[in-house]
Amino acid sequence: MVDSISGMGAFQSFGxxxxxxxxxxxxxxxxxxxxxRVVLEEAPEHQGVRPLSVEKVRDQALEHAxxxxxxxxxxxxxxxxxxSNTDLISELVVMQQNEAAYAASAAATxxxxxxxxxxxxxxx
Numbered sequence: 001m002v003d004s005i006s007g008m009g010a011f012q013s014f015g016x017x018x019x020x021x022x023x024x025x026x027x028x029x030x031x032x033x034x035x036x037r038v039v040l041e042e043a044p045e046h047q048g049v050r051p052l053s054v055e056k057v058r059d060q061a062l063e064h065a066x067x068x069x070x071x072x073x074x075x076x077x078x079x080x081x082x083x084s085n086t087d088l089i090s091e092l093v094v095m096q097q098n099e100a101a102y103a104a105s106a107a108a109t110x111x112x113x114x115x116x117x118x119x120x121x122x123x124x
Contacts (some may be wrong), residue, residue: 010048010105013040020054022089033084034058034093048105057085059100 017038034056041052063115 009043009050013038013049013051014098014101014105016051018095018102021094021098024057024086024089025088028086028088030084030088033086035084035086037094074098 002025016039020036020038026033036054037057038054039052040049042048043050
């Protein structure tokens with residue numbers, strides 16, 4: 001039987017991922033803000049997922065432009081014009097993925113609970 005605690009790990013993992021996305025969206029207009037992303041990994045023995053790390057998201061186009069710029073004033077002006085490198089479309093997609101994964105985890109946990117209830121009723 002699947003360990004009932006593994007379902008809670010998925011809830012916590014996707015909840016953490018949702019918090020990171022919400023933080024990124026809340027700071028979309030913060031100058032110099034660098035969004036972060038929660039990287040998940042499969043838990044041992046196929047027992048769901050767990051957070052592996054929280055990483056800063058780098059805007060590769062912005063990084064390349066910074067490398068190419070030699071004029072410090074141009075770099076400061078460019079940063080002043082661009083509040084953050086948060087991509088709202090990507091954040092919304094991640095939030096929808098989190099919602100679907102959370103719902104799937106809830107359905108699996110509900111099914112597991114129902115099955116355990118039926119087994120307990122059969123023993124009684």
